[in-house]
Amino acid sequence: AQTVTQSQPEMSVQEAETVTLSCTYDTSENNYYLFWYKQPPSRQMILVIRQEAYKQQNATENRFSVNFQKAAKSFSLKISDSQLGDTAMYFCAFQGGSEKLVFGKGTKLTVNP
């Protein structure tokens, strides 16, 4: 069974700085998707970024980018120029050959003014 590990339960960063959230996963599949979802306080979960495993190029969405290392089974999220609105729980998720997502336990990120 696939597992997703987020080793940092909590992190903090100063506004305008850069922060990297870690995620590792375990799978024997070759084709899969990886996701980062964001859950702001008392608000609903939204997709931040998605990576397809067969694409070597790292996905980017504005200030958010990933470092996808397939051989190492690592999928970290980098947030540049952190903003107060980036304060949230961040979940890494894996999707293999089914419609189901496997989530990590989350990283609580606080952006300090």
Added chain:
Amino acid sequence: DVKVTQSSRYLVKRTGEKVFLECVQDMDHENMFWYRQDPGLGLRLIYFSYDVKMKEKGDIPEGYSVSREKKERFSLILESASTNQTSMYLCASSLGLPAKNIQYFGAGTRLSVL
């Protein structure tokens, strides 16, 4: 924009009650999901449905059942609520194609069982 609506943000129920959590999506998505979210445990899949009247158990189905009579609506049922089912419940939906596998979430229902 995709909209996933959960009928209640907060619910308080008594032990032994039958509880219905409702979820509706407005984008004709094939797949719908129910997750449970607990601090330090992340999201765990309870059940999901890939078509009307079709369902599949997730990782923690015990004590729960689901119903999907219409494509847009997916209900989670707690047959006899217990205190250990106090949690945040999240509903999600997705289109279901390999390239359209993004899940869209509702705002969540925080259930307290007393």
